[in-house]
Structures are given as C-alpha cells and as structure tokens.
Amino acid sequence: MRTILIVDDSATARRIIQQCLEMIGCAGYDFIQAADGLEALSKLREQEISLLITDMNMPNLDGVGLLKAVKSSPKLHHIPVFVISSLANPALENELRLIGVNKIIYKPASPQKLLDGIEQTLGKDFFE
Amino acid sequence: MIPFPGPTEEIIHQALTDAFENLVFEEVVLAGVIQNHIPEIFLDGWWASIQMISPLPWGHITILVPNNLMNRFTEAILGLIDEQPDEAQNADNLGELLNTLCGRLMSLRSSPDRTFRIGLPEVGHGMAPEMSGPYRCIDCLVGEDHVFLLAPEAFWDDVIWQLDLNNC
Numbered sequence: 001m002r003t004i005l006i007v008d009d010s011a012t013a014r015r016i017i018q019q020c021l022e023m024i025g026c027a028g029y030d031f032i033q034a035a036d037g038l039e040a041l042s043k044l045r046e047q048e049i050s051l052l053i054t055d056m057n058m059p060n061l062d063g064v065g066l067l068k069a070v071k072s073s074p075k076l077h078h079i080p081v082f083v084i085s086s087l088a089n090p091a092l093e094n095e096l097r098l099i100g101v102n103k104i105i106y107k108p109a110s111p112q113k114l115l116d117g118i119e120q121t122l123g124k125d126f127f128e
Numbered sequence: 129m130i131p132f133p134g135p136t137e138e139i140i141h142q143a144l145t146d147a148f149e150n151l152v153f154e155e156v157v158l159a160g161v162i163q164n165h166i167p168e169i170f171l172d173g174w175w176a177s178i179q180m181i182s183p184l185p186w187g188h189i190t191i192l193v194p195n196n197l198m199n200r201f202t203e204a205i206l207g208l209i210d211e212q213p214d215e216a217q218n219a220d221n222l223g224e225l226l227n228t229l230c231g232r233l234m235s236l237r238s239s240p241d242r243t244f245r246i247g248l249p250e251v252g253h254g255m256a257p258e259m260s261g262p263y264r265c266i267d268c269l270v271g272e273d274h275v276f277l278l279a280p281e282a283f284w285d286d287v288i289w290q291l292d293l294n295n296c
Contacts, residue, residue, distance in 0.1 A: 009248070010220055010223060010224040010227070012205055012206070012217075012220050012221045012224045013224050015206070016151075016205070057227065057246065057247075057248060058248075059248055085231065086227050086228045086229075086230065086231020086232065087231050087234075087244070087245070087246065089234075089235055089240060089242065089243065089244065090240045090241060091240075091241050091242060091243040092243055095243075106231070106235075107227070107228045107231060108146075108147065108150035108151050108228050110150065
C-alpha cells in the first residue's frame with residue numbers, strides 16, 4: 001500500500017489535492033496530511049512515504065526548509081517530491097530543482113496536472 | 129481619469145479568472161477601479177490580506193467578499209450539499225483563494241527570472257484592516273455580487289517592476 005503525504009497550511013488545499021489524486025487512480029492509497037514542514041518531518045520519520053507533495057509558503061518550517069531537510073537526510077532523500085505552489089516561477093523552479101524536487105505544479109492543482117506529473121517523473125507503475 | 133481597463137487591470141482580471149474559475153467555478157467581470165476608497169456597499173463580509181514581501185515590500189493585497197458569496201464559494205470548493213459552511217471553512221478557503229490569486233498576480237506582473245515572496249494570508253470577518261498607503265480598489269462582479277480587490281498603487285508602477293530588484 002502506497003502512502004502519500006500532503007503538506008499545506010490550508011486544509012482546503014490539502015483536501016483538493018487529495019481529491020485530485022483519488023480521481024486519477026490513487027483512491028486506494030493511504031493519505032496523510034501535515035499543516036507545515038515541522039509536522040511533515042515528524043510524519044516522515046514515523047512511516048514510509050511513497051510520495052511527498054508540499055506547498056512552499058507555510059508557517060513554522062516552509063517548503064524550502066522542509067525539502068532541504070528531506071534531501072539531506074540519508075533516510076528520506078529517496079522520497080519523490082512534488083511542489084504545488086502559487087509562488088512558483090522560473091527562478092524558484094531552478095532553486096527547487098537543485099534541491100532535488102521531481103515536479104513543480106502551479107496552483108490551483110488539477111487532476112490533469114498531477115497525472116502528468118506522476119506519469120512524467122514516476123512512471124505509470126506508480127499506479128498500483 | 130484612469131484608463132480602464134489598462135494593461136495592469138488585464139493582468140488582474142487574468143489572475144482573478146485563473147483563481148476563481150479553477151477554485152470556485154465562477155466567472156469574474158471587472159466593473160471598475162476606485163482610488164483609496166472601499167464602496168459602502170461592502171458593509172459586512174469576509175476579508176483576507178497577504179503582504180507582498182519581495183521583490184519589493186510594497187504593502188498588502190486584500191480581498192473583500194460578501195457573506196453570501198463566501199458561503200457559495202465554500203459550498204463549491206468543499207462540495208457541500210444541505211450543509212452550511214462554518215466560519216473556519218470560510219476562513220481557510222478565502223485564505224487559499226487569495227494565496228492562489230496573489231501567486232498568479234505576481235507571476236503575471238513580474239519578469240520570469242524574478243523571484244518573489246509573499247506572506248501568509250490573514251483572514252477575518254467584518255472591517256478589513258486599513259491599507260498602509262495609496263491603493264486602488266478593483267470592483268469585480270461575480271454573478272450579481274461585488275468582490276473588491278485592494279492593491280497598493282505601486283502595483284501599477286511599471287518602473288518598479290522593471291528595476292533589477294533582485295540585486296538590491
């Protein structure tokens with residue numbers, strides 16, 4: 001069973017992302033959610049995550065801080081990461097790609113954007 | 129007399145359309161621009177505000193939404209049927225709507241190589257916080273309801289957007 005961690009300070013955004021994923025074939029997956037980077041790190045250490053999807057602009061620990069922590073951790077750095085943000089622009093995209101982000105999606109999220117992202121970066125095998 | 133709609137209003141309309149059509153499935157029509165004033169028809173409702181931090185800390189962008197329309201937005205976003213939206217749902221949804229809108233505004237207004245940063249949304253009900261300097265109030269129609277978007281005057285200043293602020 002795959003587990004997807006969705007990180008966003010907005011409950012609405014987390015709900016929309018989960019609904020989009022369920023619509024494209026992830027309905028049977030486990031979803032867990034976190035409201036900021038600190039909560040996400042705690043959940044990442046508790047269980048195996050197949051895909052991390054995070055916002056950038058969050059309180060306590062923002063998306064860049066979370067991603068740097070994940071990508072510098074020997075136990076977590078293999079986890080594929082999607083960023084879904086309203087802040088994405090080419091300059092920030094370069095920084096995120098250097099950190100190791102697999103896919104950057106501009107808000108608002110949609111099922112098609114997530115499907116394209118998963119197929120392009122993780123392959124169709126991601127869908128069980 | 130301010131030419132309306134000018135290129136900046138067209139950017140604002142594009143950003144509003146992207147955010148509203150995707151999140152709340154509503155069309156937006158620009159009705160006018162008012163300087164340094166919020167029309168009295170906005171007597172009571174929801175507001176959300178986000179600080180623009182970089183490339184220039186030039187103030188806040190604020191959105192004002194009447195109560196009945198905010199409830200409709202939340203019903204659309206959450207797919208509520210026979211259920212009245214609660215205050216926490218409205219607050220979270222308006223914050224996310226403005227966050228998405230500000231990201232689109234900055235992307236459309238900035239050059240592609242410019243990094244920008246915005247703050248976290250503050251949301252409330254009732255009187256919106258006062259703008260810290262000169263601003264324009266964009267009057268938008270969503271169906272028959274008015275939504276107002278307040279943006280600092282500097283948002284219209286092309287010179288500011290052309291400066292190499294990343295190196296300041």
